[in-house]
Structures are given as structure tokens and as C-alpha cells.
Amino acid sequence: MRPNxxxxxxxxxxxxxxxWLAIPSGFSAEVMAHQGWDSLTIDLQHGVVDYQAMVGMLQAISTTPTVPVVRVPWLEPGIIMKTLDAGAxxxxxPMxxxxxxxxxxxxxxHYAPRGTRSFGPVRALLYGGADYPETANDTIVTFAMIETAQALDNLxxxxxxxxxxxxxxxxxxxxxxxGCKPSFDDVEPPVAQAIEHILERATAHGLVAGIHNGTxxxxxxxxxxxxxxVTVSSDARLMAAGSQQVLAQMRAS
Incomplete structure (x- = not known):
């Protein structure tokens, strides 16, 4: 199987x-993938991406060594399994x-005996390789989002x-x-403390800690x-920021 x-x-x-990919376009995903990101995450939760667009975006990412990741909309078995079958x-x-x-x-x-994932890796076989069924459980990466007070209590x-x-x-x-203002970077002290606490506890449990960032x-x-x-910005935000920079320079002159 293709290594992760x-x-x-x-x-x-x-x-x-x-x-981060919020734009439902295979071409924009391909352009992003060719810039050298280690991984790209297709956002099905807050991006404007549906399942069919996601498949085309996964195919576009596959033209590069960039690792395809998907944020699913919710903790629901159908979309998680279909996302993996598509090659994520x-x-x-989330949540x-x-x-x-x-x-x-x-x-x-995960497939049995570790889990209850149904078998049908229709595109995952093409991306991962013929031995996908035997090795997927040890290759796929699962991230749980920690973003609520309840999650902190149960960390x-x-x-x-x-x-x-x-x-x-x-x-x-x-x-x-x-109870703070939403922000990626300029977070208030209680949030900064929580971010450090989450990292400390994840490290103690031997898990990798990831986080969304704006800069x-x-x-x-x-x-x-x-x-x-670490996620830095998104395709939509980068396009807007690049446009703003060009326009500011043009209008300044």
C-alpha cells in the first residue's frame, strides 16, 4: 500500500x-497540491464542497505526493466510510x-476486527494499492477535533x-x-491556556496534536x-489575500 x-x-x-481546501474545484485543488504542501484537507463541514466535488479534488491531489485528508461534516458512519472509500x-x-x-x-x-467499517474501497484501491484491504487500518490517520468545553472536560x-x-x-x-471571541491566532488567555493543555495531554498519551492557524x-x-x-489559511483566504495585495499596490499608484 502507498505509505502515508x-x-x-x-x-x-x-x-x-x-x-485547507474550501473551494469545490479539482483544478484549484490540483494547483494547491502542486505547491508542495505536505497534506491538503478538503473541508466538507464548512467549505462549499459536496461529495462528488470531493472525489474530483482527491483525484487532482493524487497527481502529487501531497497526502489527501478530508474533514467530514459530522460523526456519522456513512460519510466517514464513503470518504475513505474515495481515497482519503x-x-x-468535528465535535x-x-x-x-x-x-x-x-x-x-477501521475494518473488523478493529472497527465496523464496511468493505468497498472503490477508489481507495486505485490510490492506495491492491493490498489496501490488508493494510488500511495501519495506514489511515484519524483525527478527533477538540473544540468544546465538554471535550476539554473529557480530554x-x-x-x-x-x-x-x-x-x-x-x-x-x-x-x-x-466565552471568548472566535479567532485562529489572536486567542484570548483562557483559549491559549486550553491550547497548551490539549498539547500537553495529547503528548502524554502519545498522540499527535494538530491545530488550525491563520498565519x-x-x-x-x-x-x-x-x-x-499545522494548517495555515485556506485556498479561499489565500486567493482573497493575494488579490487584496495586488489591488492595494495598483491603487496606491
Whole structure:
């Protein structure tokens, strides 16, 4: 089976630089993938991407060594299994709040005897290789998003679930949950403390910690602290920022 670069980088204690895809376009996904991101995450939760668009985007990413990851809309077995069958090598699941939620995520992402994933890797065989059925359980990466007060209360119970590979912090939702203004980077003190606490506990449990960021400067700072999967901006935000920069220079003259 095609190796999962995420696992290889983590074994070498390297940080994965992840891009974010909210635009439902195979071409824009292909352009992003050819820029050298370690991984790209297709956002089915808050992006404007449906399942069919996601498949085309996964195919576009496959033209490069970039690892395809998908954030599913919710903890629901059908979409998680279809996402993996389409060839995603990682799944980020939002709003994992309890140990039972994490157990269900692991079950939906793994074939028996480790889980309850139904067999039918229609495109995953093409992307992963003929031995996909035998090795998928050890190759796919599962991320549980930690972004609520309930998840913080149940953090150690969530992190202790066997088969969970990583957690992913959503700073904006975490900020709202703690009574603060939503932000990726300029978070208020209670959120900053929670972000450090999540990293500390994930490391203690031997799990990889990931987090969403708005700027490279903040992402690098979080890598220095120990985060090993950092998202920086998104295709839509990068397009808007690039356009603003060009227009500002033109109108200034």
C-alpha cells in the first residue's frame, strides 16, 4: 500500500504543513497540491464542497505526493466510510466530545476486527494499492477535533481511546465554547491556556496534536511548542489575500 507520509513525518518528529481546501474545484485543488504542501484537507463541514466535488479534488491531489485528508461534516458512519472509500488517507472529525464519540470515530474508520467499517474501497484501491484491504487500518490517520468545553472536560478519556491517532484543535469553536471571541491566532488567555493543555495531554498519551492557524508566524510558534500538524489559511483566504495585495499596490499608484 502507498505509505502515508503523515505517519512517516511524525515518526521522524517532523511537523506536517497542511493546506485547507474550501473551494469545490479539482483544478484549484490540483494547483494547491502542486505547491508542495505536505497534506491538503478538503473541508466538507464548512467549505462549499459536496461529495462528488470531493472525489474530483482527491483525484487532482493524487497527481502529487501531497497526502489527501478530508474533514467530514459530522460523526456519522456513512460519510466517514464513503470518504475513505474515495481515497482519503486521513479523516478529521468535528465535535468529538466524549470517549464514546472517539470510539465511534475509530470504529467507523477501521475494518473488523478493529472497527465496523464496511468493505468497498472503490477508489481507495486505485490510490492506495491492491493490498489496501490488508493494510488500511495501519495506514489511515484519524483525527478527533477538540473544540468544546465538554471535550476539554473529557480530554483524557478521549485521548485514551485505542486506535485514535491524533487530535485537531479548532481555535474558533474552542474560543466560543469558553466565552471568548472566535479567532485562529489572536486567542484570548483562557483559549491559549486550553491550547497548551490539549498539547500537553495529547503528548502524554502519545498522540499527535494538530491545530488550525491563520498565519505562518503563529503556526511556526505552535510547531516550536510541539504541535506536529499545522494548517495555515485556506485556498479561499489565500486567493482573497493575494488579490487584496495586488489591488492595494495598483491603487496606491
Amino acid at each position: 507520509k503523515l505517519r512517516q513525518m511524525w515518526q521522524a518528529n517532523q511537523a506536517v504543513v497542511n493546506g 488517507y486521513g479523516v478529521i472529525c 468529538v466530545n466524549t470517549r464514546e464519540d472517539a470510539q465511534r470515530l475509530v470504529a467507523y474508520s 483524557d478519556a478521549i485521548l485514551s481511546v485505542e486506535g485514535l491517532d491524533a487530535i485537531y484543535v479548532g481555535p474558533s469553536d474552542l474560543s466560543l465554547a469558553l 505562518p508566524q503563529v503556526a511556526r510558534g505552535r510547531v516550536e511548542k510541539g504541535y506536529r500538524f
